[in-house]
Amino acid sequence: MSVNLDLLEILMKFNEKNSPEYLLYLNDDTYPLTCVSITNSPTPVNEPTTRGGVYFSDKFAYKMNGVIDGLSVVPLLTQKMLGPNTEFSELKISTQIESNGKSMNLEIFTNLTNSIQTPDSIELSMIIVKLESV
Secondary structure (H helix, E strand, O other), rough: OOEEEHHHHHHHHHHOOOOOOEEEEEEEEEEEEEEEEEEEEOOOOOOOEOOOOOEOOEEEEEEEEEEOOOOOOOHHHOEOOOOOOOOOOOOEEEEEEOOEEEEEEEEEEEEEEEEEOOOOOOEEEEEEEEEEOO
């Protein structure tokens, strides 16, 4: 995991006070991600471990939730989710924030842990695994 914690702190504070635009990249298309929240919360493990021999889980994780309006993305997510699928891959999300009066472009890489589908949208629950300034 290569999460720059200082950069993550800046992103979390900016996200609390503003509503930056987030874009999810999937199969050469982009999908706006709305209602984004980022938190540091516990995971259901007692100690750092490799879960199922597939991915590493610590006792705490930086989690990201967001909503995609429309359901066209649903079929594309089946190969991305953690769990019984060992062929999962990271989701790439981009945003732009401001820090100290300077604009910063960020790329956030996540693992999809859960999704909740409604009649007209899908809510994604993810764990941040990588954060980069580009």
